[in-house]
Amino acid sequence: MIDMPGRPVLPSAAAAPAADDPYRVMVVDDSAVIRGLLTRALEGDADLRVVSSVGDGQMAVNALQRQPVDVIVLDIEMPVMDGLTAIPKLLAVDPHVKIIMASTLTLRGAEVSMKAMQLGAADYIPKPTSTREISGADVFREELKQKVRALGLAARRGGTRRTDPRGERAPLPAPTIRRPVTHAPVVLRSMPVGLHPDIVAIGSSTGGPQALFEVLSHLRGGISQPILITQHMPATFTTILAEHITRQCGIPCAEAKDGEALQGGRIYLAPGDFHMVLAQRGAGTVVTINKEPPENFCRPAVDPMMRSIVRIFGRRVLAVILTGMGQDGMRGCQEVAAAGGLVLAQDEASSVVWGMPGAVAHAGVCNAVLPLKEVGPAIRKLAMRTAA
Incomplete structure (x- = not known):
């Protein structure tokens, strides 16, 4: 803490993990075809690895209990357990995992996404309405990869944990940065006395x-x-x-x-x-x-x-x-x-x-x-x- 003194496609701001420790992703969608397309889009990035692909929220909870991940791309409408029901259960398994909701650009999709973020989802991504749009939409694929990278870094810094072979939970090591990242120190301006903003x-x-x-x-x-x-x-x-x-x-x-x-x-x-x-x-x-x-x-x-x-x-x-x-x-x-x-x-x-x-x-x-x-x-x- 520093006290007070007197649909966009964004350039990647997330540091990359070491090549042998990419961010681990789970894809959750009831359509096997959509899961395949999302997996191929994500694994086109060397910093990302899809370690789990499942068809409903209950399967996602079970998979997370077996193998922790950094980021979950979660569909909303699914049988057995939908996305909204799954969010608190997933966060109960790992409070540090980052969840991205895949939502259609409709009023209902927007409303559900807002509820999802109130339940703890970190972000959402507007989901194309057809497999053709996903496979052909460069903007969608780039936005998805960049959000997963940024949230993967946040999950690692927040302490996302993996299970060791004995079933014990251990903290992840900090991600190795490929390129040194240097920032100027944060220097604060003095607080103007009596300035009244309009x-x-x-x-x-x-x-x-x-x-x-x-x-x-x-x-x-x-x-x-x-x-x-x-x-x-x-x-x-x-x-x-x-x-x-x-x-x-x-x-x-x-x-x-x-x-x-x-x-x-x-x-x-x-x-x-x-x-x-x-x-x-x-x-x-x-x-x-x-x-x-x-x-x-x-x-x-x-x-x-x-x-x-x-x-x-x-x-x-x-x-x-x-x-x-x-x-x-x-x-x-x-x-x-x-x-x-x-x-x-x-x-x-x-x-x-x-x-x-x-x-x-x-x-x-x-x-x-x-x-x-x-x-x-x-x-x-x-x-x-x-x-x-």
Whole structure:
């Protein structure tokens, strides 16, 4: 912990394991054909090895008891035991295993995926609707491999365990890194005295929905500023996420609509496949959405949102970067810091993947790097400051 002082395809941010110790994956789907296609997609990567392939949730639980793995790719609709029922049982066997839900891009698929993440799944991946789409979709295969790699590293760092030949449980050794990874030390900026932010902007990706629920639950009835959120998610999924935020956190939240006036006390969520930015219209500020090219391989992306906010609000911005792969948000937060605004990032220990917040922390633009449970209270405290 560092205390406060006075559908995207992402570039791989996960360190690779040693060649003789690839991340171990279980594939769970009731279709043998789909399991075969997923297995071939994953094993096209030397860092990944499918060690188990089963047809339902009960078989997955049994397999995990015999042979621990790092990551499970889990289907939702299956006979005997479905994915939602299996999640808590799998985590009971190994609390550190990372689960990716394979979900169709439908309202029901999005709703079930949200429930899965609340039960402990680490992430989801939009599942193509046919075997032809899986075998021919380079974007799907790359996204799947990159998410499995990132979560495999998180599982190893979190202490995923393997069973030794005597049936005893032993900690996995830390993964060997092929290329040395060096980072500048995290240097915090001093906390400005009396700076009152007029807007809060949050960016998140892998593990983001759970993190958002935790953070926003502390802001219920507490702050008057508008909140803008860019969460890497496809269309349909953002619709469901907005509904869940409203229900669980008690703050009105909706996908942003092009041209709507910015109002305090509301949450604006970037809709899937659209960037969300602010624009000045006369004497007021409006939210706009666009389909400009992806940034950091993402649309929606955090960086364009942050840039647009700084252009209008200058130093009166509170930027927050939560768990996620890649480094989206780093450049935007650099602009927030250059303008004199506030930047908070989630710490590594509480992040599902410390890509985005880690990039911001190592860029030297943070005023604080905090455990997830402290982020919401910190936002509330800073937002409720009296303007200097």
